[in-house]
Amino acid sequence: MTDIASSSAQAQQQQEPPMAEELLKAATCGETDTMRMLIPAFSDPETTPVFMASDLGGTTPAGNTCVHISCIHGHIVFCMLALQVDQSLLSKVNHEGETPLVIAAAHGHANLASLLLKRCNDLGLQDTILCHDKDKSNALHHAIRNGSMDLAIQLLEAAPALSRHVNIYRESPMFMAVMRGFRDIALQLLEIYDSSHAGGFCRHALHAAAKNGDQVIAAQIMKKHPQLARIADSNEDTPIRLAVCYNKVGVLREFLQHDISLGYEVNNQGFTLLTSAATRGHVGVARELLNHCPDAPYRHVHHQELTCLHSAVQNGHTKFIEFILQTPQLQRLVNMQDSSGRTALHYAVERCNPRTVAALLSCKGIDTTIFDTHGESAASLLSGITSHEKNLDWKEVQVLMLKADPKDDDIPSDNLHKEVKQQETIESIKERKSTTQRYTTNTSLVAILLATITFTAAFTLPGGYNSDPGSEGIPIISKKAAFQAFLIFDTLAMCSAFVVAVICLMGRWEDDRFTSYYITVTKRLTWFAYMGTLAAFAAGLYTVLSSRRHWMAIGICLLVGFCPCLTWLISKWPILKLNYWLGKRWFSMLFGDYRVCQPSSSVFRDMV
Known part of the structure; x- marks a missing residue:
């Protein structure tokens, strides 16, 4: 019925005259004074009005009347004046099928929409209240969308049938209210027995x-x-x-x-x-x-064969795994196999997830010897993992499996460095060359930067130079021990940095034996240059500040001295944490002497 009313109203619109420019401007700006001068109902009897009351029905090319325009902009007074002259404007629809009420609700003008609703009720225009736009969204849809709760309640009281309408997106007012969290509106909609919930x-x-x-x-x-x-x-x-x-x-x-x-x-x-x-x-x-x-x-x-434990392991949810293993009726899942014969432990080991492996192994009833359809146990899957994937997680999983069953021969227990060296392939050699090039580039940049800093510092001495006759060009504080320490540390740092830069540029990095030697030398010299630069910095500031700000000079020296310790701790933290967690015996068995630096790709990449 609403569609029929909208269609007939649109047919009538096509016969309406175009809206005058003065009236359109007044409706847009809400100029009530202009409205009073244009319409005879409000104008001075001695003046001649520009328009008649019937001219208010003029429309724009989009089918909007002056009331539509004023509703878009929320001009309450203008809208009420226009309706006072011509009440039929209240039920006019534009080319989008929108009445003034729908437009006011859609644009969030709740007060104006409330006044229009009251006028519709007074005139008995129930069909006008039920009108919707081309999207089949009525005033209630728009009120809920804009969060106008009071308006939505008024609309429901005036026309409960609004709750039955569903727009072209299959959204009912109840669905929208629940989605937006408007509980009061949703509860009121639930009281209407035939309201839609789509x-x-x-x-x-x-x-x-x-x-x-x-x-x-x-x-x-x-x-x-x-x-x-x-x-x-x-x-x-x-x-x-x-x-x-x-x-x-x-x-x-x-x-x-x-x-x-x-x-x-x-x-x-x-x-x-x-x-x-x-x-x-x-x-x-x-x-x-x-x-x-x-x-x-x-x-x-x-x-x-697929259980919720398999799903939890495959997605790495350790807490859910622990929950399953702590639930009596679900503990049997730990040894259940899928269509490939794999248990949850197989998947945890294959993904090298130490937390899930540890959680599964904590179950007393777990059987680590179960084979899948290919005859592989969970521990044997470790051997199938390629060398470039053998990181700290792989090592943790290896130790966990060794702890669970030290007699299992399927667990690879040889020193990791030797194993990787034996399995080195053409791809790993190419990867090592790429990593070597990246190492030399980065190291040479750091060395050149340190050399530049120390070289510049040598000619920008703290305290300046002496200008007295006979002592020209001699540093003012040259006799201080701190200044002499500054010169020594600065020189050592600069020389070390230059040596590193030259080795990176001229060394024979293509040979594995040279590469291993160069890495050791450049690493130590770069560290020495770093320490020397920090020491020179501290000595230079101490020379300048010690005479007047002795406490500040000491504080700066202590802070600079802490930097190398912090650098070492950050660089070694993953290994230190793993050593603490595994214990010295398991760590030594797994890594051997970690300081041994074979030129294998994975170990070399870790060091770089």
Whole structure:
């Protein structure tokens, strides 16, 4: 019926005369004085009005009347004056199918829309209140979209039928209200028995409540429309699955308290709720689900061998793994195998994730000797990992597996450096050459920078030069011990930096034996140049400040002295932490002498 009214109104619009330029300007700017001069109903009897009242019905090429224009800009007084002259303007629609009420609500002018609604009620224009635009969004849609709560309540009181309308995006006012978190409006919409709850993406209001975690709305919808709990969206996700995916524990509790059978849901793809929780690592919803449904399914329906523990391991959710292993009814999952015969430990080792491996090995009932369909145990998968992937995580996993079963011959236990050297391939050689070039470039840049700094400092001496006759050009503070220390450290740093730069530019880096030697020499000389530069800096400042700011000079020296310690600690921190965590015995067995520097690609890259 609303569509028929809109179509007839548009047909009438085509017969309306064009709007006068003066009237359009007045409506745009809200010039009420101009309005009074143009229309005879407001003008002085002694003056001749420019327009008649019928001229207010003129439209723009877009079909907007002066009331439409004033509603766009929120000019309340102008709009009320125009309607006082011609009330029929209240029901006129433009080419977008919009009435003045719809326009005012869409542009967020709640006060103006409220006045227009009251006038429609007074005139009995119920169809005008129900009108919608080309998107089939009515005034209630726009009021909720703009957060105009008072206007939305007034619209519902005036025309409850607005709650039944769904726009072209399949959005109902209730769905929009729940999505925006407007609980008062949503509860009022729920009181209307035939109000629509549809939403976009084939979702509905209960989906929105589950996604937002609104327990109150979810509980009310479950009471009035319990069937919605089993209606899925375009992704085949039901409201309870959304609550699991978004970790909304409170909403999940409401669902299960109302209908415990919802906890045993399995979608068309075969995923259980526990699997969905494991994929995302949501421990809270999994715990709540098992509190209500202790025997909730944990296997993939179409792939019976895939458990929620497999999913948690594949996604690296350590806390969820620990939760499963601490739950009595789920501890048996630790030894369950998939279609390839692999347990969760196989996947954890294959991904070199020390945290997941440690969590699985903490279970007393775990069997580390299980073979997959290819005859490989979890420990044997370590040998199949390529050398360039053998980082600290790989080493931690290796030690964890050795601790779990020291007699397992499948665990590679040789010194890592020797093993990598034996397995060196053409690709690793190419990688080493690239890394060597990058090392020499970076080292030479650092060396040249240090040489430049120290060279410049030697000719910009602290304290300046003496200008007295017979002592011209001699540094003023040349007799101070701190100044002499400055000269010594600066010279040593500059010479060391120059040597490093020359080695990087002229050395024979293509030979492995030379490379190993060059790395050792340049590393030590660069460190020595770094230390010398810091010492020269501290000595120079001490020379200048010691006479008047002795405490400041000492503080600067202490701070500079701390820099090398901090540098060493940061560079060695991963190894120190691993050494502390594993213990000296396991660390020595795994690494051997870590200071040994073979020219293998992975070790060389770690050092660079």
